[in-house]
Amino acid sequence: MFKTLGILGTGNMGRAIASGLVRSGLMQGNQVYLYNLHPEKAQRLADELGAVRVDSAKELLERSEAVILAVKPFIMPGVLEEIKPYITSGKIMVSIAAGLTLSRLAAAMPEQTKIVRVMPNTPAMVGEGMSALTFNTYLTEAEKEAVVAIFRSFGKAEVVEERLIDAVCGLSGSGPAFVYMFIEALADAGVREGMFRPMAYTFAAQTVLGAAKMVLETGEHPGKLKDDVCSPGGTTIEAVKSLEENGFRAAAMNAVIVSAEKNKTL
Ligand SMILES: NC(=O)C1=CN([C@@H]2O[C@H](COP(=O)(O)OP(=O)(O)OC[C@H]3O[C@@H](n4cnc5c(N)ncnc54)[C@H](O)[C@@H]3O)[C@@H](O)[C@H]2O)C=CC1
Numbered sequence: 121m122f123k124t125l126g127i128l129g130t131g132n133m134g135r136a137i138a139s140g141l142v143r144s145g146l147m148q149g150n151q152v153y154l155y156n157l158h159p160e161k162a163q164r165l166a167d168e169l170g171a172v173r174v175d176s177a178k179e180l181l182e183r184s185e186a187v188i189l190a191v192k193p194f195i196m197p198g199v200l201e202e203i204k205p206y207i208t209s210g211k212i213m214v215s216i217a218a219g220l221t222l223s224r225l226a227a228a229m230p231e232q233t234k235i236v237r238v239m240p241n242t243p244a245m246v247g248e249g250m251s252a253l254t255f256n257t258y259l260t261e262a263e264k265e266a267v268v269a270i271f272r273s274f275g276k277a278e279v280v281e282e283r284l285i286d287a288v289c290g291l292s293g294s295g296p297a298f299v300y301m302f303i304e305a306l307a308d309a310g311v312r313e314g315m316f317r318p319m320a321y322t323f324a325a326q327t328v329l330g331a332a333k334m335v336l337e338t339g340e341h342p343g344k345l346k347d348d349v350c351s352p353g354g355t356t357i358e359a360v361k362s363l364e365e366n367g368f369r370a371a372a373m374n375a376v377i378v379s380a381e382k383n384k385t386l
């Protein structure tokens with residue numbers, strides 16, 4: 121494992137990664153360096169995790185073996201230009217920016233920079249992230265394993281061909297937002313039927329968590345698990361018919377597809 125890791129940008133994703141990583145115990149807080157344009161944001165997170173806030177991108181690069189760039193895609197060109205002079209040989213650059221390909225990243229870095237492109241998601245914050253990683257040719261096997269271990273410390277992580285990163289963006293990168301909307305809608309209906317809000321959110325979220333665990337842990341086809349809930353002539357099949365009539369599956373598929381397509385244009 122790396123002795124030191126830098127995170128540039130401590131917003132939604134930088135915070136989720138730093139928190140997940142330190143809480144998993146894979147790295148100690150004092151091995152993790154944080155830099156944010158707004159120092160108070162980095163300081164707050166550093167205080168929470170026992171991590172170290174640094175004052176500049178230069179210092180972050182100088183003190184870290186590997187650096188995760190966690191700023192919005194439109195900020196990335198400026199950040200890449202700013203850090204380029206400090207990318208010494210052997211330094212590992214990890215980008216989580218939507219849309220930025222390995223070749224575009226490489227074009228902005230010194231030649232032969234070791235580059236990793238990752239698409240993570242925010243449930244990293246609670247140790248249930250889903251990340252896909254793709255590497256350029258300059259990392260050693262041990263370095264690749266160390267980067268994968270970081271993303272496995274707060275969830276599942278798979279190495280994929282770069283062509284699949286857009287699909288991953290649509291499915292697991294954006295997916296949490298769709299699931300939160302689904303949870304909100306389930307809870308709204310619970311409230312409509314008389315539940316109090318806190319109860320409705322707990323019942324909705326636990327139902328999604330339980331169903332997700334059933335898929336992951338039983339290995340059964342989701343269709344079979346759905347069939348098991350539907351009693352003949354019962355309540356659930358009535359609701360399944362309603363979802364089908366309202367284009368539920370097509371809506372969910374289209375959400376993933378438009379996110380993936382957008383990722384190709386950023
Ligand atoms: N939010 C999500 O669910 C996911 C986001 N991503 C990617 O992660 C990246 C970061 O996204 P978020 O965390 O949502 O953004 P964010 O806006 O929440 O966080 C970025 C942070 O970087 C700071 N910052 C801005 N310019 C800076 C600079 N020049 N130097 C240092 N810090 C600077 C901002 O103050 C902010 O705190 C994006 O490229 C996005 O595509 C990838 C997967 C999921």
Ligand SMILES: O=C(O)[C@@H]1CCC=N1
Nearest residue numbers: 218289292293294295
């Ligand atoms: O909306 C976005 O651009 C980022 C990428 C995946 C999730 N959020």
